[in-house]
Amino acid sequence: MPSELKKLERRKKAQKHLDEISGREEHVLVVHYSCESFYDRPEGQTPRVTSIAARNYASGQTASFSIHKIAELKGVPFADIDSEYDKLEKDMLKEFYEFMDKHKSYDWVHWNMRDINYGFPALEHRCRVLKGKPVELDESRKFDLSRALVSIFGNKYIGHPRLVQLMEANHITARDLLDGPGEAAAFENKEFVKLHQSTLRKVDVLANILGRVIDGSIKTNATWRDKHGIHPKIILEFIAKHWALSLLASVVGIGSGIYSVFF
Template identity: 45%
Template sequence: MDTGQTKSFSIHLVAERRKVLGSISEHYDELELEMLENFFQAVRERQHCKWLHWNMRDANFGFEALENRIQALGGRATVSVPEERRLDLSRILIAIYGVGYTSHPRIENLMEQNSITAKDFLTGKQEADAFEAKQFLKLHQSTLRKVDIFANFAERAHAGRLQSYSSWWEMNGRSIKAIGEWIREHWLIGSVITAIGVVGAAVRAWPSISLLF
C-alpha cells in the first residue's frame, strides 16, 4: 500500500514468459499450475504481510479455492495465508459506514460514487465471457485494475474521503452507543454520575425542605 507496487500472477504472464501466447488453451493446465506455484512461493515470502481482499472467504471464491485448485492440477500448496492476516475490505467498509454505504453491485457503484474510472475493469459476468472467449490479456488487465481500485477504496476510507450514502448517524451512532454502554459499565464513572444525580435531586428539593424549618 505504501509503495503502490503491484505483483501480478496470471495465465497470460506465464504464457508470455514461456512464449506460448498463441496456444494458451493447449497448455492451459500447466500454465495455471506454474502461476499458482509462483503465487504460493510469494505467499511463503510474505507471511508477515496483511492480505487485503474482497469477499475471498470460502472454497468457492477464496484462498481455499486457490489451495484446492493447485492440488487438482497435481501441485501442492506448501503454505497458506494465515487467517488472522486476511482482511476483507468489503466487510471493513460495512463496519465503518454501515450496510447501506452503497448499493449492489457494491464495487461498481462505489467506483461511480467516487468518480473512479472503469478503464480495463470487467464485471464477474464480463470476466466469465472473456475466459470463454480466451481473452486472457483482458482478464489480466481487469485483475490489475481491481487491485488498484481496492487500494483506492482503502486509502480514501483511511483518509476519511470515501464518498458513501451513509448518514452521520450510521457512521457514528454505533460508536456513541458503545461509549454510553462503557460509561454505564465503568464503576467509577457510574458512581460519579449517580452522585451528580443525587446532588441534583437534593438541590431541586431544597426549597421544599427549607419550608419545614
C-alpha cells in the same frame, strides 16, 4: 434484529485493524484475481484461475501472475493454451505462492475473497487439484475491505453492486475493469490479456478505496450515526448485559415511583 452492541464491537474491530494497516503501509498488499465463471457449474468443479495481482499499498509496485505470461515464458503458442491449461495454471499458482511465502507477514487486503467459490480457499484448492502445494496465509493477515466497510459504515452505506456503486460515488474510473459476467465472457473468448488488465485495474481501484477510507475522504450513503456507531438501543443493551447496572436502573426506577406517590 442484530444487536447494536455486536455491531459496535465489529465496527471497533474493523477500525482497529484498519488503523494497524495505516501504520504499516509498506507491509500491506492489495490482492485480487480473475477466473472463469463460478456459476453454472453442474459438476461442481472449482473455476480455473487466469490471473492474480498483488499491489504494494505504499509503493504501488504490483506483482502479477497470469496464464498468458506463463505461456509466453514456456514458449506455448496462444492456440495451444487450452490443451496446456492445467500445467500453465499450476506454474502460475506456484509462482504466486512463492511470492506469498515471502510476504506472509504482510497484511493482504482483498474484496470478498472468502470462500471456495471465490477467495483464498479457492486458490488453495485449485493448487491442490493441480498437485501443487499452496501456502496457507494466517487469517489474521487477511483484511476483507468489503466486510470492513459494512462493519464501519453499516450495511446500507452504498447500493449494489457495492464495488461499482462505490466507484461511481467517488468518481473512480472503470477503465479496463470487467465485472463478474464480463470476466467470464472474456475467459470463454480466450481474452487473457483483457482479463489480466482487469485484475490489475481492480487492485488499483481497491488501493484507491482503501486510501480514502484511511484518510476519511471516502464518499458513501452512511449517515453520521452510521459512521460513528451511535444508536439509542446500545444503552439499553449495555444495561441489560451488565446486571449491576440493570439492578441500579431498577432501583432508581422504583425510587422515582415511590417519590412520585408520596411527594
